[in-house]
Amino acid sequence: MAKKDAAAAGPWTDEEEIECVSVLPESPDVVTVCFQAPSGRPFAFEAGQFITLELPVPGGPLYRTYTISSPPSRPLSLTITIKAQPGSIGTRWIIDNMRPGMMLKATGPAGRFTSAAHPAKKHLFISAGSGITPMMSMTGEIYDRGRNCDIVFVNCARRPSEIIFKRRLEHMATRIEGLELKWVVEEHDPFQPWTGFQGRFNQLMLGLMAPDYLEREVFCCGPEPFMQAVREALAGLGFDMEHYHQESFQAPQSTVAGLIEAPTPEDERPEEDQMAEITFDISGVTQSVPQTETVLAAARAAGLNIPSGCTFGVCGTCKVMKTEGHVHMVHNGGITEEEIEEGYILACCSHPMGKVTVEI
Numbered sequence: 584m585a586k587k588d589a590a591a592a593g594p595w596t597d598e599e600e601i602e603c604v605s606v607l608p609e610s611p612d613v614v615t616v617c618f619q620a621p622s623g624r625p626f627a628f629e630a631g632q633f634i635t636l637e638l639p640v641p642g643g644p645l646y647r648t649y650t651i652s653s654p655p656s657r658p659l660s661l662t663i664t665i666k667a668q669p670g671s672i673g674t675r676w677i678i679d680n681m682r683p684g685m686m687l688k689a690t691g692p693a694g695r696f697t698s699a700a701h702p703a704k705k706h707l708f709i710s711a712g713s714g715i716t717p718m719m720s721m722t723g724e725i726y727d728r729g730r731n732c733d734i735v736f737v738n739c740a741r742r743p744s745e746i747i748f749k750r751r752l753e754h755m756a757t758r759i760e761g762l763e764l765k766w767v768v769e770e771h772d773p774f775q776p777w778t779g780f781q782g783r784f785n786q787l788m789l790g791l792m793a794p795d796y797l798e799r800e801v802f803c804c805g806p807e808p809f810m811q812a813v814r815e816a817l818a819g820l821g822f823d824m825e826h827y828h829q830e831s832f833q834a835p836q837s838t839v840a841g842l843i844e845a846p847t848p849e850d851e852r853p854e855e856d857q858m859a860e861i862t863f864d865i866s867g868v869t870q871s872v873p874q875t876e877t878v879l880a881a882a883r884a885a886g887l888n889i890p891s892g893c894t895f896g897v898c899g900t901c902k903v904m905k906t907e908g909h910v911h912m913v914h915n916g917g918i919t920e921e922e923i924e925e926g927y928i929l930a931c932c933s934h935p936m937g938k939v940t941v942e943i
């Protein structure tokens with residue numbers, strides 16, 4: 584498709600592979616990868632949403648979900664900003680192998696952790712480590728609109744050299760009114776004076792950074808212990824948690840993260856000692872499993888492959904069609920009500936209850 588016709592053809596869809604156009608270092612073990620649609624089609628997404636990449640790692644594709652760090656107001660490309668944790672497979676593969684010109688399959692954009700879903704005049708964006716990515720997209724969009732804003736932007740990092748996007752955010756703060764940046768580090772870098780906050784985020788810091796926090800819409804993203812500290816600080820200060828939103832990059836350890844469970848009678852909850860029968864009809868496999876086993880785990884045990892990413896019901900990669908029976912599904916937003924009505928389930932967080940058939 585000629586690039587000039589691309590915009591008229593509508594936004595990018597995941598039928599088209601995306602092309603890596605640059606890989607930029609941000610801080611130790613953190614890179615930003617920029618992608619474009621070869622057709623030139625623009626990307627349509629909401630600030631805070633994510634995409635899931637199919638990574639051709641040795642031994643088979645691996646699916647990894649990453650928040651789009653660029654703002655939707657710059658639709659000709661999208662960026663992800665990724666941090667490799669110790670022992671990382673997928674993210675490390677991207678950092679070591681991704682180069683301009685490479686093509687990847689991607690699905691999405693998806694996700695409900697968006698400022699558009701919770702409009703507000705005053706924001707408190709609070710993040711740690713790579714959890715800064717959704718806040719960066721949201722702030723970038725507000726910045727691109729060129730209007731003054733009211734954002735207190737808090738980011739916590741181990742040390743100043745590990746703060747992602749620091750210079751870019753500081754530049755933005757010199758160009759619009761109302762973007763207040765607050766950095767918190769655990770320790771400073773050798774021979775680099777540090778005048779910002781130091782220590783672990785706590786209630787006292789919150790009051791100093793945003794005295795009017797009670798009036799703000801709070802978006803939080805980072806490791807679970809960090810988000811728990813933020814939740815406890817806010818709840819302890821009488822904050823109305825209806826105005827608190829968070830995104831987990833890893834399986835949440837508590838239900839506060841917004842897990843969605845259809846109302847289920849007590850006697851329909853999965854039990855370890857109750858067996859269910861699951862049939863993978865395309866593969867012709869039927870097996871008996873405890874109700875507490877997920878459809879994904881049952882498929883793996885039968886040697887079948889259901890592509891999966893997050894494994895906690897957020898990315899939607901493991902969506903499969905259920906043609907018969909009933910499952911107990913507790914998801915994290917990776918499936919819509921319409922899809923559920925059509926018969927789809929998320930295999931990673933669905934437990935078979937009785938006899939169930941899925942199209943695998």
Ligand SMILES: Cc1cc2nc3c(=O)[nH]c(=O)nc-3n(C[C@H](O)[C@H](O)[C@H](O)COP(=O)(O)OP(=O)(O)OC[C@H]3O[C@@H](n4cnc5c(N)ncnc54)[C@H](O)[C@@H]3O)c2cc1C
Binds near residue numbers: 648833898
């Ligand atoms: C909605 C969503 C958005 C996300 N957005 C981003 C993003 O913008 N940038 C980004 O870098 N990642 C993001 N992630 C996380 C990303 O998808 C991967 O889960 C993460 O990078 C780990 O994958 P991996 O291949 O690096 O490590 P894996 O090979 O999956 O794991 C290797 C080891 O690292 C540990 N590990 C995995 N993640 C972490 C962690 N966060 N902290 C400490 N140890 C860990 C695992 O327990 C395991 O032992 C997001 C995840 C979700 C669900």
Ligand code: FES
Binds near residue numbers: 894901
């Ligand atoms: S693997 Fe992400 S929703 Fe199931």
